Amino acid sequence: MLLTAIWLLPLAGGLLVMLLPHRFAKWLGALVGVGALGLAVYGAYAFDPAGHGYQFVERTPWIQQLGVDYYLGLDGISVWLVILNALISLIAILATPVDMRGAGRFVGLLLVMEAGMAGVFLAVNLLLFYVFWEAMLIPAYFLLWIWGEGPRPLYAALKFVLFTLSGSLLMLVGVIGEYVFTGGRTLNLPDLAAHPLDPAVQFGLFFLFAIAFAIKIPAFPMHGWLPDAYVSAPVPFLVAFAGVMGKTGAYAMLRILVPLFHHPVLWWDWNQVMPVLGVLGIIWGALMALAQRDVKRLVAYSSVSHMGFIVLGIFSFNAMGQQGAVLQMVNHGVIIPALFLLVAWIEVRTGTRDRAALFGLAARMPVLAGVFLLVTLAALGLPGLNSFVGEFMTLLGAWGLSPGLAIAAAIGLVLAPIYMLRLFQGAMYGDRTAAAGLLDLRGRELALLTPLLALMFGIGLYPYFLTRVMTSLGVPLPWS
Amino acid sequence: MVLIAAATAYAVNYSADQAWSDLQQISPIAIVVVALLVAMVLDLVLPRRAQGPVSAAITVIGLLGSLVAALALIDRGHTAYYQFAVADNFAVFFDVLFAVLGILAVAVSHAYLARRNFLQAEFYVLLLAATAGQMVIAQANSLVSIFLGLELLSIALYVMSGFARKDFRSQEAAVKYLLMGGFASAFVLYGMALVYGATGTTLIPAIAKSLGPGAGTNALLLLGILLMGVGFAFKVSAAPFQMWTPDVYEGAPMPVTAFMSVGTKAAAFAMIVRVFATGLPSLNGEWAALLAFVAAASLIVGNVAAIAQTSVKRLLAYSGIAQAGYVLVGVIAGGADGQASVLFYLAAYLVMNFGAFAIMVVLARPEGDRDRIGDLDGLVYRNPVLGVLMTVFMLSLAGFPPSVGFMGKFFLFAAGVHHGYTWLVILAVLMSVVSVYYYVRVVVHVWTPVDAAERRLRLPAAAGLAIVAAGVLSVALGIVPAALFGLAQAGAVPVAGVGGG
Numbered sequence: 007m008l009l010t011a012i013w014l015l016p017l018a019g020g021l022l023v024m025l026l027p028h029r030f031a032k033w034l035g036a037l038v039g040v041g042a043l044g045l046a047v048y049g050a051y052a053f054d055p056a057g058h059g060y061q062f063v064e065r066t067p068w069i070q071q072l073g074v075d076y077y078l079g080l081d082g083i084s085v086w087l088v089i090l091n092a093l094i095s096l097i098a099i100l101a102t103p104v105d106m107r108g109a110g111r112f113v114g115l116l117l118v119m120e121a122g123m124a125g126v127f128l129a130v131n132l133l134l135f136y137v138f139w140e141a142m143l144i145p146a147y148f149l150l151w152i153w154g155e156g157p158r159p160l161y162a163a164l165k166f167v168l169f170t171l172s173g174s175l176l177m178l179v180g181v182i183g184e185y186v187f188t189g190g191r192t193l194n195l196p197d198l199a200a201h202p203l204d205p206a207v208q209f210g211l212f213f214l215f216a217i218a219f220a221i222k223i224p225a226f227p228m229h230g231w232l233p234d235a236y237v238s239a240p241v242p243f244l245v246a247f248a249g250v251m252g253k254t255g256a257y258a259m260l261r262i263l264v265p266l267f268h269h270p271v272l273w274w275d276w277n278q279v280m281p282v283l284g285v286l287g288i289i290w291g292a293l294m295a296l297a298q299r300d301v302k303r304l305v306a307y308s309s310v311s312h313m314g315f316i317v318l319g320i321f322s323f324n325a326m327g328q329q330g331a332v333l334q335m336v337n338h339g340v341i342i343p344a345l346f347l348l349v350a351w352i353e354v355r356t357g358t359r360d361r362a363a364l365f366g367l368a369a370r371m372p373v374l375a376g377v378f379l380l381v382t383l384a385a386l387g388l389p390g391l392n393s394f395v396g397e398f399m400t401l402l403g404a405w406g407l408s409p410g411l412a413i414a415a416a417i418g419l420v421l422a423p424i425y426m427l428r429l430f431q432g433a434m435y436g437d438r439t440a441a442a443g444l445l446d447l448r449g450r451e452l453a454l455l456t457p458l459l460a461l462m463f464g465i466g467l468y469p470y471f472l473t474r475v476m477t478s479l480g481v482p483l484p485w486s
Numbered sequence: 487m488v489l490i491a492a493a494t495a496y497a498v499n500y501s502a503d504q505a506w507s508d509l510q511q512i513s514p515i516a517i518v519v520v521a522l523l524v525a526m527v528l529d530l531v532l533p534r535r536a537q538g539p540v541s542a543a544i545t546v547i548g549l550l551g552s553l554v555a556a557l558a559l560i561d562r563g564h565t566a567y568y569q570f571a572v573a574d575n576f577a578v579f580f581d582v583l584f585a586v587l588g589i590l591a592v593a594v595s596h597a598y599l600a601r602r603n604f605l606q607a608e609f610y611v612l613l614l615a616a617t618a619g620q621m622v623i624a625q626a627n628s629l630v631s632i633f634l635g636l637e638l639l640s641i642a643l644y645v646m647s648g649f650a651r652k653d654f655r656s657q658e659a660a661v662k663y664l665l666m667g668g669f670a671s672a673f674v675l676y677g678m679a680l681v682y683g684a685t686g687t688t689l690i691p692a693i694a695k696s697l698g699p700g701a702g703t704n705a706l707l708l709l710g711i712l713l714m715g716v717g718f719a720f721k722v723s724a725a726p727f728q729m730w731t732p733d734v735y736e737g738a739p740m741p742v743t744a745f746m747s748v749g750t751k752a753a754a755f756a757m758i759v760r761v762f763a764t765g766l767p768s769l770n771g772e773w774a775a776l777l778a779f780v781a782a783a784s785l786i787v788g789n790v791a792a793i794a795q796t797s798v799k800r801l802l803a804y805s806g807i808a809q810a811g812y813v814l815v816g817v818i819a820g821g822a823d824g825q826a827s828v829l830f831y832l833a834a835y836l837v838m839n840f841g842a843f844a845i846m847v848v849l850a851r852p853e854g855d856r857d858r859i860g861d862l863d864g865l866v867y868r869n870p871v872l873g874v875l876m877t878v879f880m881l882s883l884a885g886f887p888p889s890v891g892f893m894g895k896f897f898l899f900a901a902g903v904h905h906g907y908t909w910l911v912i913l914a915v916l917m918s919v920v921s922v923y924y925y926v927r928v929v930v931h932v933w934t935p936v937d938a939a940e941r942r943l944r945l946p947a948a949a950g951l952a953i954v955a956a957g958v959l960s961v962a963l964g965i966v967p968a969a970l971f972g973l974a975q976a977g978a979v980p981v982a983g984v985g986g987g
Contacts (some may be wrong), residue, residue: 069968071975074899133896137887144886147926152933160930164923171922175885175915178896182903182911188906 008049008062009078012088013124013138014052016042016095020117023110031110032102036119038097042124046092050085052108055475059196060130072185073192077131082475083332084127087250087257090339093125093457094249095120100454102242103348104224109170109326112153116246119145123246126254132181132193132262139218139254140174143167146247153240162231162238169231173218180214184266187211199265205272212270215263216280222255223313226287235304241350245343248309253335256316260328264320280321281404285411287314288418295425301352301359305345308385312338312393318415319400327403329473334396334473337384337465341393344381344458348374352433355444361429365436371446375434377455384462386422392465511566511573513555514581515621518588521548522614529607538606541573545610549588549617549631556581560976564625568691572627579829579977580624580756587749587836588617590952595741597946601852602739606651613745616642620753625688629678629688632757636721638713639753640667643746647738653854659737666730670720677713680706681765682838690765697768708772714761715776721754721805724810725783732795735803740855743799744843747806751813752832758817759825764979774818778910781818784811785917792924798846799857801924802839805883808921809835812898815910819901825978828895830971832884834894834963841956842879845872848949862928864936868944871950875957876932884925885918890963897971 019038023031053061060079068076080088101112106112120143129135152164185193188201203211221228239247270276291311298304316338319331351374352367353359368375384391387398397419404412465472509516525541525548532540556578563573591613599606619642622635644667648660665860682688684707685696701707716727723731735743764774788808795801813835816828844866849856866873882889895918910959945953 067968069971071672071968071971137892140887140892144881148933150928164926167926168919168922172916175918176912178899179903179912181914182896182900183908185900186904281629 007064008045008052009064009080009128011127012042012045012049012092013121015045015121016117016124019403020114020121022114023117024114024202026110028108028110031113032099032104035099035102035113035117038093039099042120043089043092043096046089046124049080050089053080053082053085053475055082055477058477061324063130068131069472072190074133075131075192075194076134077194078128078134079130080128082259082477083260085475086332086336086472087127087253087339088124090253091120091123091250092152094339095123095246097343097454097458098246098249098399099251101245106153108152112149112240115145115149116243118437119149119175119246119251123250123254127257128137130195132184132195132198135195135258135262136174136178136181139177139258142251142254143170145173146243146251149243150235150239150247153243154238155194156238158234159238162234163433166231169228170218170221173221173228176214177218180211180218181264182208183211183214183234194340195262195265201231205269208267209276210274212263212276215267216259216276217307218350219255219258219263220283221266223252223317224255224310225313225317226283226290226310229287229291229310232310233303233306236309237300244346248306248346249339249343252309252313253339254333256320256335256399258323259317260320260331264323264328268398277321277323281318281407281411284314284317284319286412287311287317288415289314289421292421292425296421299361301349301364301429301433302346304361304425305342305349308345308422308425309338309342310343311422312385314418315400316413318404318411322400322403324403324406325476326399329476330396330399330403332476333465333469333472334393334400337392337396337462340386340461340465341381341459343439344455344462347451347455348378348381351447356440361432364433364440366434366439368387369419369439370442373421373452374447377447377452377459378434379430380459380462382426384466386426387419390463390466392462392469395466397471410452508566508571511559511563512571512625513559514552514578514585515618515625516593516763517551518548518585518614518618518621521545521551522611522618524548525607525611525614529948531613538596538600541607541610542592544971545614546589546593549592552617552621553582553585553589556585556677569691570628570631571622571625573625574979575977576756576759576825576829576979577625579973583752583836584617584620584624584749584896585957587745587752587840588613590840590844591741593948593952594744594840594847596948598739598741598850598949602650602850602854603852604664606741609646609649612642612646616646616745616749620756620803623753624756624758626760627690629682629690629693629761632761633671633675633678635753636671636757639750643667643742643750646742646745647734648918649742650739650854653737653739655737655831656739657737659734662730662737662908663734665735666720669728670717672717673713673720677710677715677717679912680710680713683888684710690760693765694767697766701769701900702772707769711762711766711769711773712776715780718754718758718761719780722751722758722810722813723807724814725787725807725966726780728784728787728807731807732791732800732803735806736797736799736857740799740843740847740850740857743802744840744847747775747802747843748840750808750835751810752836755813755817755828755832759828759979763817763820763825764851770820774820777814777818778907781811781814781910782913784814785914789917789920789924793920795910795924796859798859798862798928799855801859801928802842804837805921805924805961808917809839809883810912811917812895813912815902815907816898818910819898819905821901821905822975822978823904824901826971826974827894827901828978829974830897830967831894833970833974834890834960837956837959837963838879838882838889838891841875841953841960844949844953844956845876845879848872848943848945848953859928862931863931865943867936869945871954871976872943872945873932875953878957878960879930880925880928880932884922888961888964890960890967891970893964893967894974 125138207437295307319327387393626632644664644842650656792804798821882891885895
């Protein structure tokens with residue numbers, strides 16, 4: 007029942023929060039969030055690191071006629087993403103201003119979205135996975151639209167929904183295709199993986215699934231919705247949205263594409279195309295980040311670049327690369343929320359997100375500048391901080407696949423310091439000092455970032471704690 | 487002389503036991519007809535003030551009785567009246583569907599009729615007549631009885647569409663529906679006549695038996711299929727025969743639109759499955775090709791045209807055209823799974839589509855229906871229950887999990903891919919993305935903040951109950967679809983050799 011509780015608690019709590027008066031909303035929401043985090047941490051604590059395959063398995067028939075089960079499981083990958091989801095969602099709730107318009111509904115929808123994402127990480131049945139995958143879109147749409155900032159929140163929300171939906175409905179055809187071509191008996195992932203299909207069929211199905219996942223990540227060239235959505239998103243939502251939702255796409259690639267479609271070859275080999283797309287994403291995202299003046303947009307494009315490493319790692323088809331990819335999912339989920347929060351706090355204080363209008367802040371807000379530096383260094387992959395390990399492992403994995411790709415991907419590592427440090431230097435130092443009267447980081451804002459900063463150090467210094475349970479990753483399947 | 491002799495022979499052989507047994511088989515229809523007669527007679531003797539509530543009560547009691555009678559027939563039905571009628575599980579499934587639809591319609595219309603000062607007893611009598619017609623179609627086992635039900639349903643609906651006698655649009659709708667419906671009926675009848683000419687019988691199972699290997703080249707038969715197909719496509723409002731739908735939906739009073747948007751469509755699908763899948767199984771390739779064209783056209787026309795609508799009635803009319811396209815995917819796929827998915831989706835369509843229309847019924851004012859999309863602005867703040875449920879219905883129609891609309895589409899598409907219509911499924915899926923745009927547009931209006939000037943919307947108890955029930959079912963049947971799908975599977979007509987396994 008643990009796994010059901012992990013997704014059901016936020017869902018029930020979220021619906022309750024929406025019904026109760028707004029005054030209690032944030033704190034009740036936070037309480038639910040803490041409870042969900044507690045359950046997720048307990049799952050990791052009770053997780054047997056030596057065990058292979060799924061643990062805490064829950065399995066009951068759901069649609070008996072089609073052989074579809076309600077089937078949940080936790081393994082060495084999902085265990086970390088479930089915790090990440092619970093932690094980031096809690097931070098998102100805590101970052102919600104109490105006086106926000108309709109705060110109760112906002113927090114409630116955040117919790118519902120957390121439930122959907124938890125379900126995606128836990129589902130072991132393809133149809134169940136699909137239901138969670140689509141269901142998390144509904145709260146995301148409302149959060150993006152009703153509380154959206156900027157001139158056209160509805161446009162951004164609709165663009166996001168239509169983009170992701172065209173992908174995920176094609177995935178529905180893929181789910182059905184997988185079901186029919188494997189003989190129409192089951193949709194449980196382990197059973198499906200045990201019946202590899204004809205390469206030509208795999209080729210078609212791979213496309214139907216991959217397009218949905220690539221849009222969600224978003225991976226190059228499916229990232230068209232991202233700048234609009236990220237810039238328009240209210241920051242507490244963006245924390246969960248950028249921090250966790252993108253990971254559902256990457257997780258799904260590892261969980262579904264890799265084991266189900268080993269050999270998707272007809273006109274070309276998809277498994278050779280994907281790493282190239284990953285590298286293109288790394289370079290394209292970094293170049294676009296270089297060109298941005300809007301800081302939020304800059305961080306958004308840096309996210310595209312980082313997600314490229316994850317795609318590259320997954321499709322390097324060796325344990326090193328895939329472990330690095332999972333580690334990088336967690337790292338990115340820790341760094342990006344911190345960056346967006348800092349950008350939002352700077353905007354609240356200075357009233358602008360324009361890079362050119364920000365200068366000399368360090369003199370007025372030394373603490374914020376220090377924290378910003380730390381997060382910047384983590385984002386650009388300084389050894390000793392978390393991102394370095396993940397990127398290093400992915401590049402090692404990519405080298406095993408193709409040295410050329412690894413070298414090309416490393417260009418991203420060169421560009422990242424340029425756009426990140428340029429941002430940091432320009433905003434914090436520069437030849438002028440910012441106007442007086444700017445408040446430094448407050449205690450509770452710092453407290454909100456503390457767990458993220460601790461994780462940046464923790465994972466950077468002892469990544470083995472995470473990777474040791476990802477034992478059977480790589481060419482063998484996650485559950486074999 | 488021969489005819490008279492034959493008639494006498496039948497008359498002699500028709501015992502009281504036989505009559506009783508036959509009557510039992512059509513008891514759901516019979517109970518509705520009895521309620522209809524009672525309501526009609528009481529209408530003459532009761533004082534005007536009592537007419538409305540009494541006929542509403544009689545209608546509900548009759549429909550509940552019909553529902554129970556239908557449930558009692560599960561797994562026990564057989565043919566009756568010299569095979570003219572049948573109470574197999576397929577028919578029972580539709581009987582239950584129509585009885586539930588009728589009850590929901592009464593619950594939703596009651597306050598509406600009073601508010602708009604319509605004649606109440608007459609409305610319920612017509613509603614019962616239409617329901618009886620739908621049930622006759624469901625239980626028909628012969629082309630003749632199908633046509634009988636079709637006309638009973640259609641004539642009642644022609645009158646109901648014009649029920650707002652002083653509303654020009656309503657009158658226009660009635661005339662348009664009468665003319666177009668008359669055309670469609672003529673097409674169906676002509677097609678039936680040709681099929682009869684080609685096969686020598688009107689009994690559907692007998693038609694299936696009479697088809698020889700050469701049936702595919704029999705011009706008479708193929709023309710009959712074509713004409714019937716056109717008529718059926720009219721009735722399910724599938725493209726390219728959908729022109730009447732938006733105008734009639736828009737003009738007819740809102741409860742009538744709600745009733746016929748689900749009822750006519752379900753009845754017409756019962757007809758299509760019965761005649762094509764049961765009667766012409768070996769010509770599967772011919773009629774499936776015809777219907778595949780109709781389905782593709784409906785998906786495109788319905789979804790694209792719905793985008794530009796500013797009237798919720800018209801928007802839902804075009805959405806209904808598109809939804810007919812989705813259901814046709816299941817019909818074309820055929821086989822047990824295809825038919826089960828059709829039945830499941832029609833039940834799903836009942837709760838979600840009727841629910842959406844029912845909310846529009848509640849919005850109506852004494853002077854007329856309020857169906858501009860702007861009339862929905864801020865619904866969630868004026869009445870949170872209605873606002874949230876409208877969102878649920880729209881998301882369900884759009885096919886978002888975990889709603890019943892998603893499960894329905896999943897079953898339909900699964901059957902489609904299974905039987906080799908992947909291209910049609912991909913088209914349906916892409917068109918679903920388009921549909922999200924206009925369904926979400928309704929949701930946007932529901933959640934748009936309005937000035938506090940709009941007063942709180944009062945919800946009549948009966949209508950509220952019906953809407954909440956539809957909303958709960960829209961979600962619950964999506965989360966736990968197995969039970970309904972089991973019933974749908976039980977209701978699928980066993981047809982050998984259709985759809986390629």
